[in-house]
Amino acid sequence: MIGPRNRQFAESEERVRQLCRRPAIQKLDEIMREQTGVGLVILLPQGNEKLEVCSAGEPAKLPQFCRLIHAAPGGLDRCITCRSNLAFAAFNRGLVQHACHGGVSVFAAPVNFSEAGRSDIVVVSSCAFTPRKRAAGWGRARDYVKGLTLDSRSLRRAYYQLPSLAGSKLSLVKRLVGLAANVMADEMALPAQPPAGKSLPPFRMDEAVREALVLSPGRAFQGLNQPSGTALIEVVTAVLRSKPNLPFRVSEIARAAGLTPNHFSALFRKHAGQSFSTFLAWMRIALAQELLRDLKLSVQEVSDRAGFDDPNYFARRFKQKTGLTPRAWRAAL
Incomplete structure (x- = not known):
């Protein structure tokens, strides 16, 4: 069974x-x-955090395409x-190169930093870019964001403002994302404070960048525990x-992980002990119990906020x- 590791995640x-x-x-972000118009992002999925890498005093560099989706009702949940x-x-x-919002792509790599090979939920990602065939x-x-209240013309204009990558630029982004993940892993493996009388080894940027530029595009960068699926299910x-409350679906998670839905479901049951x-x-249901304590919310609102599409299904599962x-649970408070 997989237990919570909240303190470990908070520290990391x-x-x-x-x-x-x-x-x-x-x-590396600079x-x-x-070279490509695409920057680095650090993802902390357990806390739903997205950290942009920028120097002190610099404004956030989130693309307008992403800002428009975030601003739409329900859009931020889709992004998360x-x-x-x-x-x-x-x-x-x-x-991996991953499709985000249908026609937008990003590169991402996990940060592996413990001696035991364990990785907390930290991911280095590129910002969004588009394929060469933008149309x-x-x-x-456009199909992905159907149902969101968005101005289609503004979103289209913002989409075409995203960098379009192919060839050497695409390869460079891939290599630098992998390098950034390795740098993060190396630095996270070091003590937060060096022992008395000792200093941390300097990071040689020139050597690291040279390594990224000469790496073959096919260099392996493995995921964690692929055969057993332990790391994947811990993250999920x-x-x-x-x-x-987010609209998670087995089919989408399995596709992202490179598995069939049946294989993912079997791994999940094996490691989590339930479907x-x-x-x-x-x-x-646990979230709904917290929300039911707020007497200003109706049961329908609690059902919606907890992620249930059908209030009758919510009531059956809750009972x-x-x-x-x-209603009876709230009355008994």
Whole structure:
């Protein structure tokens, strides 16, 4: 069974925030932006955090395409779900190019930093870019955001403002994302404070960049525990615990992880001890119990906020778990 590791994640999250301000990571971001127009992002999926790498005093560099989606009702939840699927892909497949919002792509790699080979949920990602054939990509992106209240013309204009990568630039982004993940791993493996009388070894940026430029495009960058699926399911369960109301689907998670839905479902049951649907339902019930304590919310609103599309299904699942209907449970408080 997989248990929570909240304290470990909180500690690594603070360490990652500090590392985002380190010269090595900022320099890699600077090189990538200058050469390709795409920058680095650090993802902390368990806390639904997205940290942009930028120097002190610099404004955030989130693309207008992403800002428009975030501003739409329900849009931020879609982005968080997409980022979670990106983390699942990286942890099971290693350095990977992943489709985000249909016609937008990113590269991502997991940060592996412990001696035991364990990795907390930290992912280095590129910012969004488009394929060379933008018309087809825009069509997929437009289909993905259907249902969101968006100005189609503004979104299309923002889509075409994203960098379009192919050939050597695409290869360079891939290599620098992998290098940034390795740099993060190396720095996270070091003590937060060096022992008395000793200093941490300097990071040789020139050597690191030279390595990135000469690496063959096919260099392996493995995911974690691919045969057993342990790392993947740990990441999935941690993310579900933190944000169970998001519209997670087995088919989308399995596709991101490079598995069939049946294979993913079997791995999930093996490591989590129950089916994906049951685990997610119980996480949503736990969230609903917290929301029911707010007497200003109706039961319908609680059902919606907890991630249930059907209030009748919510009521049945709630009674199955607690022995009471949502109204009766609230009345007994």
